[in-house]
Structure formats: structure tokens, C-alpha cells
Amino acid sequence: MTYTAAALLGVAGAAVVDVFVLRTRLLRRRVFWATYPIIVFFQLISNGILTGRGIVRYDPDAIVGLRLVYAPVEDLLFGFALVLLTLSVWTWWGRRDRSVPG
Amino acid sequence: MRHLTYLAVLAGCLAGALWLEPALRVGVLRQWRRLLLTLAPVVAIFVVWDLLAIAAGHWSFDPAQTTGVVFPGGLPLDELLFFVVVPVCAVLGFEAVRKVGSVRRVFVGLRRAQTTTGGTAPTRPTGQTRGDR
Numbered sequence: 001m002t003y004t005a006a007a008l009l010g011v012a013g014a015a016v017v018d019v020f021v022l023r024t025r026l027l028r029r030r031v032f033w034a035t036y037p038i039i040v041f042f043q044l045i046s047n048g049i050l051t052g053r054g055i056v057r058y059d060p061d062a063i064v065g066l067r068l069v070y071a072p073v074e075d076l077l078f079g080f081a082l083v084l085l086t087l088s089v090w091t092w093w094g095r096r097d098r099s100v101p102g
Numbered sequence: 103m104r105h106l107t108y109l110a111v112l113a114g115c116l117a118g119a120l121w122l123e124p125a126l127r128v129g130v131l132r133q134w135r136r137l138l139l140t141l142a143p144v145v146a147i148f149v150v151w152d153l154l155a156i157a158a159g160h161w162s163f164d165p166a167q168t169t170g171v172v173f174p175g176g177l178p179l180d181e182l183l184f185f186v187v188v189p190v191c192a193v194l195g196f197e198a199v200r201k202v203g204s205v206r207r208v209f210v211g212l213r214r215a216q217t218t219t220g221g222t223a224p225t226r227p228t229g230q231t232r233g234d235r
Contacts, residue, residue: 001158003161032196035196049111054167056162057164058161059160062158062161082188086140086144089140089143090137093139
């Protein structure tokens with residue numbers, strides 16, 4: 001499997017968790033889409049340093065080759081999956097805490 | 103010093119987000135148990151992804167710019183910390199946006215209340231108590 005395929009699978013997996021498993025449905029909430037562009041902005045900076053300086057290097061055969069601020073576009077998908085899963089789990093625990101009586 | 107480069111990037115991320123905790127009182131670090139319960143599955147899943155990607159040769163790390171502490175499977179400590187730092191920053195940003203959004207809603211709500219009642223609280227008709235509406 002290439003990084004491209006893995007990244008697409010990762011996004012799909014995080015979306016399934018958000019919509020069907022934990023049912024936090026962040027993908028349909030404005031607060032998520034208001035937060036995400038801010039996170040992407042900082043991701044482009046930090047990821048740009050990590051990839052531009054060669055701290056992380058990619059196998060050219062594992063990516064499609066399109067790059068954004070030095071980083072392969074697949075990193076955007078990877079980051080999206082990481083952030084969506086994190087915020088979904090965070091929101092889910094928040095709801096559970098409130099449902100505890102007392 | 104060069105082997106601290108990856109760590110420096112992570113420190114920069116934290117610096118860019120941690121101020122939200124005291125400045126906006128988002129209460130993310132205060133809910134440290136909820137944060138740990140969030141981090142546990144996320145770190146586990148992405149470490150497995152990372153190990154598979156390293157094994158498949160999707161990416162590798164420059165030993166000169168990482169701490170040199172490497173876990174079995176070739177996962178550098180720096181990369182493990184990435185999966186802690188990025189989620190913490192994401193949650194801080196998310197809660198900050200929620201906080202700012204709710205503050206804005208309160209202000210918009212107040213302004214609407216003012217326009218519908220034709221003024222601020224002191225101009226309320228006399229004799230009306232707070233509980234009337």
C-alpha cells in the first residue's frame with residue numbers, strides 16, 4: 001500500500017468513527033470547520049519545517065509527488081485524520097462526563 | 103544542538119497553543135483526565151500507523167535532527183511526541199474557537215435583546231421585575 005492509499009483510508013476511518021461509531025458528528029458542525037483552517041495553517045508551517053529540512057523524508061514511490069510547502073499532499077490527509085479522530089474522541093468523553101449523574 | 107531540531111518544532115507548536123489555556127481559560131489542561139483518555143487511543147492508533155509506514159518504507163527520519171532515542175520498530179521518540187503534541191494543540195484550538203464562538207453568541211444575543219426592548223436594561227418599563235420575562 002502506498003502512503004497515498006493509507007492516508008485516504010485514514011481519513012475514511014476517522015470519518016466513520018466521528019459519524020457512526022462515536023456519533024460526535026463533528027464533520028457536520030460549524031465549530032469543527034471553523035477550527036480546522038486554523039490548525040491547517042499551523043500544520044503547514046510545522047510540517048513545512050519537518051519536510052523542508054529533511055527531518056522526515058518520504059519514499060518518492062509511496063506518494064503521488066504533489067507537494068505543498070515542501071510536504072507531500074498526503075500529509076494534509078494524515079493531519080486531517082489525526083485531528084478529526086482526536087477532536088471526536090475528546091468530544092465523546094466530554095459528553096460522557098456530563099451524562100454522569102451528580 | 104542539531105539533533106534537537108524535531109523537538110524544537112514540537113516546542114514551537116506547543117508555544118503557539120498553550121497560551122490559550124490561561125488567556126481564554128479553555129480548561130483543556132485542567133481536564134487532564136479527559137485529555138489523557140483522548141490521547142491514549144489516538145497515540146496508539148497513530149503509532150501503529152507510523153510503525154507500519156516505517157516498515158513499508160513510506161518515510162524515514164534524519165538521525166542527525168532527532169534525539170536518537172528510537173523505539174523498537176524504528177519509531178523515534180520525537181515522532182511519538184508528535185502524536186501527543188499535535189492532538190493537545192488541536193484540542194486547545196478547538197476549545198478556543200468554541201469559547202470565542204459562545205462569547206460572540208452572548209454579545210449578539212445581548213444586542214438583539216437591546217434592539218427588541220428598545221434600549222438597555224435601565225429603560226425597562228417601571229414596575230416590571232426581573233422575573234417577568
